[in-house]
Every structure is written in C-alpha cells, then in structure tokens.
Amino acid sequence: MPSRLPPATLFTDPAYIAALEDSGCVTPETGWTPRHIETVAGRVWCYEKSHSWGEFVFDFEIARVYRQMGLRYYPKQVACVPFTPVPGPRLLAADDAGRRALGATLREQAGRAGSGAHVLFLPREELALLAADGWIGRAQPRYVWHADGAADFDAFLARLPGKKRKNIRAERRKLTELTIEWRTGAELSDTEWPQVYALYAGTYAQRGQEPYLNLDCLRRWADAFGARMSFCLARHGTRLLAMAFFFEDGDTLYGRHWGAAMPVDALHFELCYYQGIERCLARGLPHFDAGVQGEHKLARGFAAELAYSAHWFAHDGLHAAIGRAFADERQRLESWVAAQQAPGAGTSGDRLASGAH
Template sequence: MELEAHVHETIREIPEREWDALHGVDEAPFLSWAWFDALERTGCVGEEAGWLPHHITLRAEGALLAAAPAYLKDNSEGEFVFDHGWASASYQIGAPYYPKLVVAVPFTPATSPRLLVRRAEDRPALLPVLAETLRRLVERSRLSSAHVLFPTADEAAALAGSRMAHRHGIQFQFENEGYGTFDDFLGRFNAKRRHQIRREMREPSRQGISITTLRGAEITPEIVDVMFGYYASTVQKFAWGRQYLNRAFFEEIVARLRGREGGAGAGGVEIVLAREGRRPIAGAFNLAGPTALYGRYWGASEERPFLHFNVCYYHPVEDCIARGLRRFEPGAGGSHKLVRGFAPRVTHSAHHLAHPRLDAAVREFLARERAAVRERTADASVAFR
C-alpha cells in the first residue's frame, strides 16, 4: 500500500468529519477540527502571527490514514519548547534558522497525540513515516528544521528511533491515584502541609468569595467578556507576555466547544469563576477531555490571598476527583505547584535539524539536558513525597 503525504495551508482543506474521526482527536478539545479552524478564522494563526498552517495528511488510495497539525514558523513564540539558543547558534554558523516547521497545537503546552490516526494500532508503523515526511518537507522547502512539540512519550520514543533528536522538559501535574475525595488526596501530605492547604482553601469563603465551574449555557457572552479581560490583563502584567488569542477566538471557541453542564462526562471549554457576591473577581479558562483537565488561562480583577491557588489548583483538583478524571495539567512552569500536590512529569519533543553541525551540537546539548531533567525530576519527586 503506497502512502501519499499532502500539505494543507488551511484546516478547511481537510473535511471536518474525516479529521474528527481520527483516533486521538477525542482526547483533548484542542485537537478538534473546530479548534484549529477557530484559530484560523479569527486570525490567531496566519502570516501576521508567524504561524502559517501547514497541516500534514497521509493517505492511501484516497483514504485518510493519519494527520498532524503543523505550521511554518518565522519565530519561536507560543511554542513553550524554547530553542532561541539553537537559532542563535544556527545564525553563527551561517545557516538561517527561520522558517522552520513545527508539529504542534499553537500556544498550548499540553501533552497529547501529535499523529492522529484512523486506527490506533497503526500509529507505531506510521510514526516513522511522519519522521521521514518531515525530513523531506525540510529538504524540499529549504527549511532549517522540523520539531514535534509535546507528543506522548511513546510517540517521542518512536520518533527518536527514526533519527529525530529527543528532548525532555518538566511540568508539574496532578495524577489522580484513585482518590475518592479531596481529603484522600490530602492524606498524602504531612500534617503541617495538610493544615496549610486547608487554611489556604478556607480563605476565599472567609472573604465571602464563591468558586464554581461554569459549563454549557452557564458560559454566557458576559462571562466570555470577563474571561477574555482576565486573560488580556494577565498578559499585559508581564514584559515577556504575548497576547496570542483575541476576543473573537474566545467567543467562537466557547460557542463551538462549550462543555456540557454537569460534572460527569462534561467536556470542552470550562470556566472556573470566583465571585464576591454576584461580582466576578477572578477566573480560569480550562479545557476538559474524557480523562484529563487542562488549565490554560487565568486572570483577576483584584488581588486576594490564595485566590490564584484556589481557582487554578485546588478547585480543579477537587473537580477532577469528583469526575474521576485521571490527570490535571495546569500548564507550563511553576515549581510552587510541587508543594500543592502536583508531581514532576517529563514532557517530550522531537527535532530534526538539517545542518549537520547544528544537529550534532544540539544532540550533545540534549544529552546533557536529559540527564539534568532526570536529576531534577528525581529530586523533585523526593520533595513531593
């Protein structure tokens, strides 16, 4: 069976029904056709943003066997796998680093399948095909490199076995070890830490603040306005912040991927809202899949003690336990999550660099970096226990 690789400059060249039928799409809302389409329609990706759609499909006799979300990049923004040092080294040897090709979900540092396949059992055989396809695209288009960001561990291992360089990172995530209640989760801490967490959790109530998760029709246009305002204000607080998303995207994605009301089985966009009386004062924009919750954006109109921890950590963890979700990924960074029950987890990426000298230098660096990540993860795991 001969496979044909195709590149698509818009997700709309791939039928929505075909894309959404692929195995892996249902694991996370940000892998759905609607998510990528909303990014394109609202201008959050495109030439001006430096994310040009370059989606890859693999077909046999016209039938779609696999697909991967991909983009041509003329910068390294919004990826969360930092390669600015590689770009500098590339220019020093006279090899421009941009444009490059990334297989990724824009602005989303969350682990999930990167090769979406018609049949799950075909993924191991098709991952080497993806690696070879990326090499050919790099050569044909005279790109510097191709990068697969935040794949699953199995995907990363397979791509590494197909001669791509393997990179490790660290995130702090909540793993549900079969907890029946939040108190069961607290049982893993010593008495001092349990007392501190309970004290932090009581603080909003003491101030007359309620925290709830909104889904479905509960997410009104007014709530969308509030949440976008929180997102934008948080970005503006930091010199390194970048507002990748616009108001139109928030409106469209909520309308298209609004989570169903009710905890069990709900999925899609969810908003954790903190109110003082009826007045919103903080919120978090989350995404729920069938087994995992993903924390994406947070903001507040007022600074209150421990409000961030409650909206972004404790309330979602309670929700995961109540719904039986296996994992909560609150996002990149933040070693302060460790003392609040989030364990260190290795994240992955895979890289093909066309220039031999740059490839050799990066591989040498990655060997040292992987060792450092293993050591840091082991040290953090000891502290976590």
C-alpha cells in the first residue's frame, strides 16, 4: 500500500547535507566519501561507502556472501541521506527523464568503483523508474502515525482498541512527576547544549558505539532550520533527564534521536511517541513519522507502512539471486502490513517474521 506521506525535502536540502559533512560526521575518515552527482539533469547526494553502518537498510548478510565468494563488497556507491532513514526524493531532477538519466549516471559511477549502487528510502515513483532499467527493489517496515481527523489526544485514543488505550494511559501516568517542555535550538543555552548532546551520545555508548553525529552538526542544523528543528526535554526537578529531537517538513513531524541519563520506565514512549503525537495535534500536523524499526510502535497507535530502496549489483549472478530474495521478502512484508491495516487487527498484530527484517 502506498504511503500517505509526501516525500520529505528538508533532508535533501543542501544545508542539511552540509552540516553532516562540514562538521566532520560524514567524511572519508568515517567511511563516507562524497561522490555527489551534478549534471544538467540534476543532482544525487551520493557516497562511496567502506562499510554499511548508518544506512538503516541492512545488507550485512549480502556483504558476508560476497566475502565467502572471494569478492569485494566494499566500496559501494550509496545514494542516501546519511543517518537519516526518512523516505524522500533521491534523484533530484525536474522530470522522469532527468531522474532516469541520474540513475544511469549513478550506475555507471558504481561500475567504475565498487560492487554496485544503492538508492535508499526513495519514493515508489523513483523505484519504478529505476526498476524499468534493471534495478531491483527492496522493502522494509516503517511506522507512521496519522491524525485521521483526531482533534486531541483523547480523540486519538478513542479510536484504539480498549487494551491499547489502557496501556497508553498507564504508561503516561508513570511520568507525572516529570516536567516536559519543547524548545528550539535557539532557546537552548550554551550550558544546555552540551547536556542535550551528552544524552544523545549516551544512547550509543550503551551499545558500545561511537555516536554518528557530533554537537557541531546538531548546532548547524539548529541554525539552518530554526523552529523546524525542535527538542523535547524531560526534567526531574532541575535535572535534565532526557531529550528527543524532531524536524518538521511540510505537514509531517519526523522523530530523529533520543537519549536519557538513566532508565525510566515508559520515558522513551512518552518523549519519542506520545509527545510527538500531542505536538502534531497542537500544530495541526496530520502525520508523524517515527522511523524504521520498532514493532512496538504498533501498540502505541502507529500504522505499519513500507519504505523502499533500489539496488544494482555489478555481478550478474548475484544481482539475479538477490533480486529473487528481495522479491520474496517484499511479498512477506506486504502481506504483514496488509494484516496490520485490516479492520479489527489485534492489539499488537501478528508479529513480523524474523526473516522479513
């Protein structure tokens, strides 16, 4: 089923990309070598990758198969917005002819260096254009909230099954001692900025990873996008306990990252989901994109939809075999999404088969 969301454009704004690159988050040293395509047809934000981290379209198994066959998978050409699994235009041209020309240029560039080319989180229309030229498509689940006419949070809850309503209200009651507020970057003090960043970085530290973003990048985004980038802060007394940050683009709120100083039951759901829903309702935004992964979002009023990517592998045999595997995976996912969208679907729906992730 096609997504009801329009394609996001804030994330392909040159200012968004420049913040990633100029801050040092996206560089050859971090495994992202810019190979942007600029032609008379248009532009593609593209990188030569030496790894698969930060893409959110997981191909580690494909890289393993390449290694077993004695083939090199890296470098590969990836047209994407680094660390940003938000669907939106990737072949930035005025018409379909221009988009197909950009796709051909990307494929030619990949053929000269690396195992293939990948266009991540592109609209279905762009996927169809590339598929006509031999690219193979892949799908993965994402989770989106739609207002569907709800005027307030109670009206949103009223359309949910009773068990979901009860659970959400119980989760929110656990946090009544916290103070929650929304701030723009301009409203954060020089003392608060490092605290906010430390909360974000702490989420990665818990997993033994280096954070993808640095403080300079966040501040560059805040300067570039003003009120379109907002922070939801949770305090216990005077202590900043947790934060989540978001972007607004058109009629949609996009949840990005969060972090907490300590584990607090239900705080993640409050800051990342319920506060975002309330902000959409207050600001008249009909859609809230909470991102890929996280089947637990279904129990909190989000709908399952599909995100798409397009792939071309220079090895003909592997291109065909991977294409068959992606087709089977997509068929399973489409059936699962249809089951979640069916009237009378269960409280959490049938769980997604592990092979479809």
